[in-house]
Amino acid sequence: MTPHQITIIQESFAKVAPISDTAAEIFYARLFETTPEVRGLFKADMMEQGAKLMATLGVVVNGLRALDKIVPVAEDLARRHIDYGVQADHYKPVGEALIYTLRQGLGDDFTDDLEEAWIAAYATLSDVMIGAAYGKKEPIH
Numbered sequence: 001m002t003p004h005q006i007t008i009i010q011e012s013f014a015k016v017a018p019i020s021d022t023a024a025e026i027f028y029a030r031l032f033e034t035t036p037e038v039r040g041l042f043k044a045d046m047m048e049q050g051a052k053l054m055a056t057l058g059v060v061v062n063g064l065r066a067l068d069k070i071v072p073v074a075e076d077l078a079r080r081h082i083d084y085g086v087q088a089d090h091y092k093p094v095g096e097a098l099i100y101t102l103r104q105g106l107g108d109d110f111t112d113d114l115e116e117a118w119i120a121a122y123a124t125l126s127d128v129m130i131g132a133a134y135g136k137k138e139p140i141h
Contacts, residue, residue: 001124005117006064012114013061016105017054023105024050031097038093041085060125071128078129088134091126098122 001009016023028046032039042049056077063070078086102118103110 001064001117001120003065005120008114009064009117009121010061012102012106012109012118013057015109016102017058019105020054021047021050023101024053026104027053027097027101030100031093034096035090035093038090061121064121067124070125074125074129075132078133081129082133086133088130091130095119095122095126 024047028042028050060070060074099115099118099122103115106114
């Protein structure tokens with residue numbers, strides 16, 4: 001990721017944060033629509049799950065300039081997700097649902113440049129997480 005990409009990701013997330021409940025609803029609706037087999041992995045209240053998702057995204061987005069600090073947290077999160085039944089091939093539809101959500105939430109502000117930046121950020125973090133959890137990399141793009 002370039003410094004410009006980090007900047008535009010952070011600026012765009014600042015626009016999504018005020019609609020975080022709606023964004024989380026869009027995200028999970030899309031994820032369950034495209035990958036219905038993951039629905040059973042979510043046992044908690046979906047409003048609570050959505051709040052956790054948006055909080056985690058906020059931490060990651062705000063930490064993009066200090067990857068050395070967020071990578072160990074992401075690795076730990078990935079290892080914990082194994083216990084929930086998350087598999088390496090789930091990362092691709094999660095990334096696709098994220099991009100879909102951002103496109104819906106940001107509308108015309110979701111430019112090609114911004115999409116490319118978000119894809120780069122997600123690829124970076126998901127590669128780290130897959131490597132930590134499963135000892136391999138999965139192509140997610």
